[in-house]
Amino acid sequence: MKQWLAPLALAVALAAAWPRLQPPTAARFTTPAAAAPAAQVPSPAFSERLLANPQPSAHAATLAELPDGRIAAAWFAGSAEGARDVAIFLATFDGRQWSETRPIVTRAQAQRDTARLVRKLGNPVLASDDRGRLHLWFVSVGYGGWAGSAINHVASTDGGRNWSEASRLITSPFWNLSTLVRTPPMPLADGGWGLPAYHEFAAKRAEWLRLDAQGRVLDKARLPGAARTLQPAVAALDGGRAVAMMRDAGPANRIPLATTQDAGATWQAARATALANPNASVALLHLADGRLLLAWNPQTANRDKLALSLSRDAGATWSAPKIVEDSPGGEFSYPALLQGRDGTIHLAYTWQRKTIKHLAFSPAWLEAGP
Template identity: 30%
Template sequence: MTSLLNFRKIAGIALLISFTNCSFGQDFKIPELATKGKQGIVSSELVYSMDQKPTAQCHASTIIETSQGLMCAFFAGTHEKNKDVGIRVAHYKNGQWSWPVEVANGFLTDSVKHPAWNPVLFRPKGGPIFLFYKVGPDVDNWWGVYMTSTDEGRTWTKPVRMGKDEIVGDLLGPVKNKAVQLADGTIISPTSLERRGTPNGRDWRIYFEISKDNGKTWKVIPPINDGVEYDAIQPSVLIHKNGDLQILARTIQDVLVTSWSKDNGQTWSKLEKSGLPNPNSGTDAVTLKDGRHLLVYNHSTKNGPEPKGRNILNLAISDDGKNWKVVTTLENDPIQHGYSYPAIIQSADGKVHITYTYDRRSVKHVTVDPSKF
C-alpha cells in the first residue's frame, strides 16, 4: 500500500503521479497543479482580493447562472459560528465580480442574534431564484430559511422559515449542495443531520426534502443511513441517462460514499464506498449535458504527507458514476485553512464554473472547459 500523494509543482514539467491505495479500490494518476490553458482551465480568480476583504473570514460558497451572468453567495463574518456571520452575494458580469453585499443574517431581534450558515442558490423551472440558508447557534440546533428573488438576485423577499417535520425536526433545505429538479418537476433537496452528544459521539445522517410544487411544500425522505457504519453528510445528486439518481457524500471515515435510487429519490440503496478518498471535507458534483459526471473534491485523507486534508483540490470525471478519472488539480500548495467546500455548475455555454473557499479569506472562481477531458 503506497502512501498518499506527496508532490509539488514542478515548473515546466508535465508530471503525472500515481496514487494507489487498496482501501479505495482504484488507482489514480494525479495531475500536477493546473495552470490556465491546461487541464481544462479557462480562467481562475478570487471573487475579491485578500488585501481588501469585506470580512475577516468567509466560507461555503454557492453559485448559479442568471440571465445577467453568474451569482455567488457565501457566509462571511469574523469567523464561523460568530453571531455577526451573514450571507453575502456577488454578481459576475463582463469578467468581473461585484463587491459582495450582505443580503441575510441570523439577527432575529436586536438582542437575539445567531450566525447564518451554508447558503445554497437554486432556481426551479419557471420559478424565482431561491436562496436557502441556515440560522442557529450551531449545527445541532440550526433551522432552514429561504428568500426568493424575481430580479436575478438584485433584491430579495423577507426570510421565510421552512418549518418542521415530525421525522427530522426543523427542515433545513439543501444543506450545502444544490437541489436538482427532475423532468417531472420534482425537486430533490439533498440534506443531512449533524448531531453531537449521542452514544457514538456524533450522529451524521443523510436525508432528502422533496417538493412537487416548485418549493412551496416539502416532504421528508427519512435518513438513509444509521450513522454507525458511515458518518455521512452533505450529499450531491447526479442524474443518470436511464433515470437513476446517485449521491456522493463526505464522511469521517476517509472515503466518499455513494448511494443510488431507481424511483426518483423515494428510496435509496445502502451507503457504500465510492472508491475515492475524502478528508472529512465537503464536495460537490454535477451531471454534464453530455451525460458525464464531474466531481470537485479534496483527493486526500486527513493523515499522511502534504498535501493532505484540505490542502489539495481536484476534479474527477466519470461516465457511470462508479469509475473515476482525476483530470485536474486545482490546488496543492499547503496553506493555513486549505481549499474547501466547493460548488460546481455547468452554464448554458457548456463551460463549468466552480467556486470554493480559499484559505477562509476569500472565494475562488474557476472556469473549466469540460470538452478538454
C-alpha cells in the same frame, strides 16, 4: 351546542389538511443539461479569480445561473465561522468580471423575518427555477452548535437584487432542529425540488427532502447505509436515476456513494468508494455530455489539496485527480460546480478561509494536461 364546537373545528381542520396528508405523486427529475447539449466553448479556455470579500473570513460557496446568463455566487462571511456578525453575501459574474459583493441575509434580518432567535448563520444554497426566480436556502442556529440548525428560504424575482422575507422549513416534528443544507437541489418535473440535506444531532446522516412548488416539505428520506455521513451532493442522470456522493465523517475516510432509481423516493444503501475523503464536502455535477464531474479533496487528511475527476459510467470508476490547488498547510474546501448554458464549467471554493476563488473553464480543459 358548545360540546359540538371542538369536534366541528377538528373536522374542518382535517378537511383543510386532507390534500397535504395524501402521499405525494411520484417524482421525476428534470435534466435540462442532458436534454439540451450545451454550445461549444473555446478550447482550452480557462480563467481564475479571487472574489472580493468584505469580511476577514469566507466559506461555503454556492453557484446558480441567472436568466440573463450571469453566474451568481453566494457564501457566508464574517469575522469567523459561527460569529454573530456572519451574513450571507452575493456577487454576480458577467463573463468578464465579478460585481461588487453585498450582503443579502443578515442574522438580525433572519431573526426578524422568522420571529425566532437566530444566533448565527451558515451554509447557503442557490438555485434558479424555470420561471426566472432565484432561490436561496440557508442554515440558521438558535441554540447550541450546528446540530441545532434549521433551514430557511428566501427568493428573488430580479436576479438577487431584492429578496422575499425569510421563512423556515418544517423538516421535523421534533423541535424542527438539526437539518442542514450544503449542496444544490435537483429540480423536479412538477415544479418542486429534491433538496439534499443532512442531520447532525446525536448522529450524522445524509437525508433527502422533497419540496413542492411552494417550497413546503412533502417528504423526507434518510439515505440507508449512510451513517456518519454529511452533505450529500446529488447529480440526476435522467428522470428517475441519480447519484449521491457524501462527506465521510470517519473512520473510513472514503467518499460514500448512493443511488436512486425513483427520483429520491427510495435510495440504495450507500457504499464506500475508493476515493479518499478528509471529512470534507464534495461537489458533483452531471455535464451536458453525460459525464459526471467531481470536485474533492483527494486525501484522507487535511484540505490543502483540491482536485477534479471525471466518470463516464455513473460513478463506478473515476479518472485520476486533476489537481487545481496544492499548498501544504492551506485550505481549499467546500467546492461548488455549475455548467452554464454556453457550456462553460464554473468551480467556486473556499480559498484559505479568506475569500472565495472562482475557476471557469471549458470541458476540453478537463482533458488537457496537468
